[in-house]
Amino acid sequence: MxxxxxxxxxxxxxxLLISAVLVLSLVVAMYSTWGERKVAAWIQDRLGPNRAGPMxxxxxxxxxGKLFFKEEIIPTNSNRFLFILGPSIAMLVAxxxxxxxxxxxxxxxxxxxxxxxxxxVNIGIxxxxxxxxxxxxGIMIGGWASNNKYSLLASVRAASQIISYELPMGxxxxxxxxxxxxxxxxxxxxxxRHDLWNVVYQPLGFFIFLVTAxxxxxxxxxxxxxxxxxxxxxxxxxxxxxxxxxxxxxxxINMFVSSxxxxxxxxxxxxxxxxxxxxxxxxxxxxxxxxxxxVKILVFIFFFMWVRWTIPRFRYDQLMxxxxxxxxxxxxxxxxxxxxxxxxxxx
Amino acid sequence: xxxSVIALVSALGVVLSKNPVxxxxxxxxxxxxxxxxxxxxxxxxxxxxxxxVYAGAIMVLFLYVMMLMNLNAEVExxxxxxxxxxxxxxxxxxxxxLVAALRDASxxxxxxxxxEIGLIKNLGxxxxxxxxxxxxxxxxxxxxxMVGAVVIGKKD
Numbered sequence: 001m002x003x004x005x006x007x008x009x010x011x012x013x014x015x016l017l018i019s020a021v022l023v024l025s026l027v028v029a030m031y032s033t034w035g036e037r038k039v040a041a042w043i044q045d046r047l048g049p050n051r052a053g054p055m056x057x058x059x060x061x062x063x064x065g066k067l068f069f070k071e072e073i074i075p076t077n078s079n080r081f082l083f084i085l086g087p088s089i090a091m092l093v094a095x096x097x098x099x100x101x102x103x104x105x106x107x108x109x110x111x112x113x114x115x116x117x118x119x120x121v122n123i124g125i126x127x128x129x130x131x132x133x134x135x136x137x138g139i140m141i142g143g144w145a146s147n148n149k150y151s152l153l154a155s156v157r158a159a160s161q162i163i164s165y166e167l168p169m170g171x172x173x174x175x176x177x178x179x180x181x182x183x184x185x186x187x188x189x190x191x192x193r194h195d196l197w198n199v200v201y202q203p204l205g206f207f208i209f210l211v212t213a214x215x216x217x218x219x220x221x222x223x224x225x226x227x228x229x230x231x232x233x234x235x236x237x238x239x240x241x242x243x244x245x246x247x248x249x250x251x252x253i254n255m256f257v258s259s260x261x262x263x264x265x266x267x268x269x270x271x272x273x274x275x276x277x278x279x280x281x282x283x284x285x286x287x288x289x290x291x292x293x294x295v296k297i298l299v300f301i302f303f304f305m306w307v308r309w310t311i312p313r314f315r316y317d318q319l320m321x322x323x324x325x326x327x328x329x330x331x332x333x334x335x336x337x338x339x340x341x342x343x344x345x346x347x
Numbered sequence: 348x349x350x351s352v353i354a355l356v357s358a359l360g361v362v363l364s365k366n367p368v369x370x371x372x373x374x375x376x377x378x379x380x381x382x383x384x385x386x387x388x389x390x391x392x393x394x395x396x397x398x399x400v401y402a403g404a405i406m407v408l409f410l411y412v413m414m415l416m417n418l419n420a421e422v423e424x425x426x427x428x429x430x431x432x433x434x435x436x437x438x439x440x441x442x443x444x445l446v447a448a449l450r451d452a453s454x455x456x457x458x459x460x461x462x463e464i465g466l467i468k469n470l471g472x473x474x475x476x477x478x479x480x481x482x483x484x485x486x487x488x489x490x491x492x493m494v495g496a497v498v499i500g501k502k503d
Binding site (some may be wrong): 121122123126127129130132133134136137140141144152155156159160162163167183290 | 372375383391392395396398399404405407408409410411414415467
């Protein structure tokens with residue numbers, strides 16, 4: 001009889017929500033590839049993809065289809081199991097983070113209050129941090145299992161890069177936590193709804209988080225693990241077909257999720273100015289909030305692309321020096337100042 | 348239950364596998380199952396920190412070193428027999444000590460209020476009031492380990 005006492009609507013609601021979030025991140029990632037090429041073309045004064053569909057809008061579908069039908073090659077000297085495990089981990093981890101991001105306030109459908117957040121855990125930020133730190137395994141395992149020296153070099157680079165930049169990212173988050181006093185992303189957004197956005201209080205923290213987010217997602221100028229002119233493409237050199245597609249796709253999903261995170265933690269999430277004085281129904285307000293979050297995310301994604309086509313890649317020793325000698329001291333100073341101010345305001 | 352079985356199997360994999368990289372990967376799986384146990388004890392903070400620190404940082408460095416050294420069975424020097432016996436004896440002695448310690452340990456039933464102990468708020472309050480001295484002492488221990496590592500690294 002215990003089976004019947006489960007709240008089936010609750011499970012159905014969560015399943016629907018999870019599928020919606022997954023589909024959303026996949027579609028956004030798909031169209032980010034199109035957007036990236038269009039932005040690149042615009043910056044370099046070209047036209048970009050314009051053959052498939054109006055404005056080349058069907059290009060991602062064509063690319064996806066092409067990747068699925070390509071021949072799948074698993075190198076003879078590779079470790080077969082790990083070779084397949086690598087891209088799977090990369091994809092899984094990229095999709096996991098979206099679970100704790102609050103996509104909007106609550107909707108009321110037929111008397112039930114539905115929160116637009118899959119899981120409001122009380123350790124939201126730490127959860128994301130944990131998932132991020134596991135994400136490096138996708139690259140490391142894939143690079144090692146390929147049994148290729150370029151791939152191995154790339155995975156070694158990825159490991160040290162991600163560990164080095166995780167530290168300043170964590171320190172920047174600690175400063176944010178001292179300010180907000182909560183680890184739950186939902187509460188952080190609610191605080192910003194009635195107050196100024198966190199970026200006003202934490203400009204340096206936001207900047208550090210932005211830079212480290214570039215490094216964690218392996219985007220230019222920190223895309224050393226896949227530097228094509230020194231490593232022939234890096235960790236995914238031996239990959240073909242959809243396994244390569246998974247690696248590339250995971251990068252775009254990561255970009256989407258980190259944009260969503262920055263929007264949530266520093267730019268008010270689904271809250272927008274004058275939100276509570278509009279006087280529209282709560283459901284409409286929730287949808288508007290979701291749209292506001294989405295616009296913020298798109299702005300960040302555009303910023304990611306803009307930087308990629310503007311700033312050249314770092315040299316590896318420069319990358320490490322920036323991480324350890326600039327970012328960590330800056331983040332520590334930011335944490336110290338924030339702590340001092342929070343303490344002073346309490347007295 | 349399932350979690351414990353996976354934990355035991357992957358822990359055995361760490362010891363038994365011939366390939367050091369497989370061994371490290373098994374250890375990572377073990378850490379994940381331990382984190383799962385923490386979540387089932389309602390200690391989410393502990394679970395996530397466990398994953399961040401062990402699976403996310405320490406094991407990445409382990410894997411890093413293993414991959415760079417490119418160890419395999421042929422390169423590995425043959426171990427002497429007496430080393431195996433010594434290992435078995437010391438391992439057995441450790442087992443005896445653990446069993447003896449656990450046999451006398453009393454395990455009182457946990458009360459309802461203990462369910463909340465793993466949450467970050469309670470953990471922080473406990474750490475910074477009742478256990479502040481051991482907490483600070485352990486941080487000094489880490490600091491001395493860091494200084495030691497820097498000294499070894501500087502010595503060319």
